[in-house]
Amino acid sequence: MSRFTQRLEQASTVTKSLVCVGLDPxxxxxxxxxxxxxxxxxxxxxxxxxxxxxxxxxxxxALGLPGLEDLHKTIAHIRDSTPGAIIIGDAKRGDIxxxxxxxxxxxxxxxxxDAVTINAWGGEDTVTxxxxxxxxxVFVWCRGSNPGSADFQDVRITTDDGPMxxxxxxxxxxxxxxxxxxxxxxxxxxxxxxxxxxxxxxxNMPFLIPGVGAQGGDLEAAVRLGSDSRGRAALIxxxxxxxxxxxxxxxxxxxxxxxEKLRTSINQVLEADGKVWPSN
Amino acid sequence: MSRFTQRLEQASTVTKSLVCVGLDPxxxxxxxxxxxxxxxxxxxxxxxxxxxxxxxxxxxxALGLPGLEDLHKTIAHIRDSTPGAIIIGDAKRGDIxxxxxxxxxxxxxxxxxDAVTINAWGGEDTVTxxxxxxxxxVFVWCRGSNPGSADFQDVRITTDDGPMxxxxxxxxxxxxxxxxxxxxxxxxxxxxxxxxxxxxxxxNMPFLIPGVGAQGGDLEAAVRLGSDSRGRAALIxxxxxxxxxxxxxxxxxxxxxxxEKLRTSINQVLEADGKVWPSN
Numbered sequence: 001m002s003r004f005t006q007r008l009e010q011a012s013t014v015t016k017s018l019v020c021v022g023l024d025p026x027x028x029x030x031x032x033x034x035x036x037x038x039x040x041x042x043x044x045x046x047x048x049x050x051x052x053x054x055x056x057x058x059x060x061x062a063l064g065l066p067g068l069e070d071l072h073k074t075i076a077h078i079r080d081s082t083p084g085a086i087i088i089g090d091a092k093r094g095d096i097x098x099x100x101x102x103x104x105x106x107x108x109x110x111x112x113x114d115a116v117t118i119n120a121w122g123g124e125d126t127v128t129x130x131x132x133x134x135x136x137x138v139f140v141w142c143r144g145s146n147p148g149s150a151d152f153q154d155v156r157i158t159t160d161d162g163p164m165x166x167x168x169x170x171x172x173x174x175x176x177x178x179x180x181x182x183x184x185x186x187x188x189x190x191x192x193x194x195x196x197x198x199x200x201x202x203x204n205m206p207f208l209i210p211g212v213g214a215q216g217g218d219l220e221a222a223v224r225l226g227s228d229s230r231g232r233a234a235l236i237x238x239x240x241x242x243x244x245x246x247x248x249x250x251x252x253x254x255x256x257x258x259x260e261k262l263r264t265s266i267n268q269v270l271e272a273d274g275k276v277w278p279s280n
Numbered sequence: 281m282s283r284f285t286q287r288l289e290q291a292s293t294v295t296k297s298l299v300c301v302g303l304d305p306x307x308x309x310x311x312x313x314x315x316x317x318x319x320x321x322x323x324x325x326x327x328x329x330x331x332x333x334x335x336x337x338x339x340x341x342a343l344g345l346p347g348l349e350d351l352h353k354t355i356a357h358i359r360d361s362t363p364g365a366i367i368i369g370d371a372k373r374g375d376i377x378x379x380x381x382x383x384x385x386x387x388x389x390x391x392x393x394d395a396v397t398i399n400a401w402g403g404e405d406t407v408t409x410x411x412x413x414x415x416x417x418v419f420v421w422c423r424g425s426n427p428g429s430a431d432f433q434d435v436r437i438t439t440d441d442g443p444m445x446x447x448x449x450x451x452x453x454x455x456x457x458x459x460x461x462x463x464x465x466x467x468x469x470x471x472x473x474x475x476x477x478x479x480x481x482x483x484n485m486p487f488l489i490p491g492v493g494a495q496g497g498d499l500e501a502a503v504r505l506g507s508d509s510r511g512r513a514a515l516i517x518x519x520x521x522x523x524x525x526x527x528x529x530x531x532x533x534x535x536x537x538x539x540e541k542l543r544t545s546i547n548q549v550l551e552a553d554g555k556v557w558p559s560n
Contacts, residue, residue, distance in 0.1 A: 024379075056375070056382075058373075058375055059379070059382045061382070061386035061387075061390070062390065064386075065348060090375075090379075092373070092374055092375050092379075094374075095338055095372050096424060096425065096426035096428075096429075097426060099304075099336055099372075102336075102338035102339045102341070102342040103341065105342040106338065106341035106342045107341075110341070110344045119374055119399050120401075121399055121400075121401040121432060122426060122428050122433075123431030123432060123433070124428040125426055126428050141401065141402070144402050144403075146376035146402060146405055146406065147403070147404075148376075148402050148403025148404040148405040148406050148407075149402055149403055151403030151404055151453060152401060152403060152450065153401070153402075155439075155449065156438055157435045158436055158438075166432065166437075169435065173431060173432075
């Protein structure tokens, strides 16, 4: 276990939660003017219920430099108020060696994320620069939750190990590259068959699983097929389903309620399989 | 022809140049303290010699918010001093629908780029949000110039049209998605065979071709195989080979000299094939 996976495990154990909240600000859906104020209220209301927060950089970049300043303050607030929580920069970055190094520096050193999502389309030298620090986690976008992810990720290829889908080939490559134990995979909750197959190939890797909530993924399947044999090493993400649960002034309380509901639903699945959290 | 490809063609015709300069700031290699001052000097020295500038966002993000402010000022300076030049945001972004929309807004509306590079690993719904405005260009990262690009882009797949490499399949998909004529492809100069094959599949699309210069791609092959039948619709990019041609105070003059050398070498290949620029 890398230092990163230890931290992730601890964050889950302390909160008895596999829930990750996606912080994807959309000013049109927020009842307050400030993105930072919105995020701060969501974080304060959900602290202790969830183990991770995942700001998606797209939504901050769309707001220009003020949006990035709000992201900076949001990260600082999570760090101060909820020190154990894992902060994942959902960036899906990917570029050739020197550019990948620059992105890794930006995400881990400048922004200070604990983990990031990346895109491995460019192959090994676009991935390895992110893996250098074993205290930091790297989730490779292996099989997405969106319809288009079928276009290239599901193509059948021929390999020395026989025919397989490309996402499986990518999962196998990631296992080879993961010399420090800090590499994980993004696999959508909307594709339980693929989730099951990839978990069989990578029994111990942490999985970041988007697609429950607004995207309609099957939660029970996501928990059962996506977690490891102990019912751990999975982050079940919900973004819009939690942060926009109410468009009124009670948005933070509504978010806490939805996060709590998701934690409970996940833990019911785990408990039904005899996978209980240790008492603190 | 979309408004974007018209603008690109005009930028090349006016400068008699297929050269794109990559603006990838690395403070350790710059003889001045300010990234903006460095870029400004490079732009002023190369204006009229090159048709496009391509800042790679990784290098600005690695410098934090001050780096992004330098990028903002750099874009404004190119716009003011060299109005015809195409400004390409080398961002390699790619994410599911709503996030892709947010990235498109960030790159085209907030940053004001004329074109961007994107990553199509997530399939159709990750690409189409970028294509909405036909005055803006979108270069999909089809076959990279780096060694790792062989890992997934070159895998052999089976399709209804027979077996083919995945990069070819992506090029074919991009042609389907390109309803407005503003989609292009990134194909590396380091892989002339692939460049030739992809150009045959997409005879008219604009290609952004990295990999000459520091990465060692074959310039003559890149020009001959990468341009369209008229010797147009190709951007030959050099970043480090131009902007770090000298580490002294004469860096801007050295950059202009290298850009001029590259323009001349490209035009010699075009002329040898009878593809001359129209007189202005």
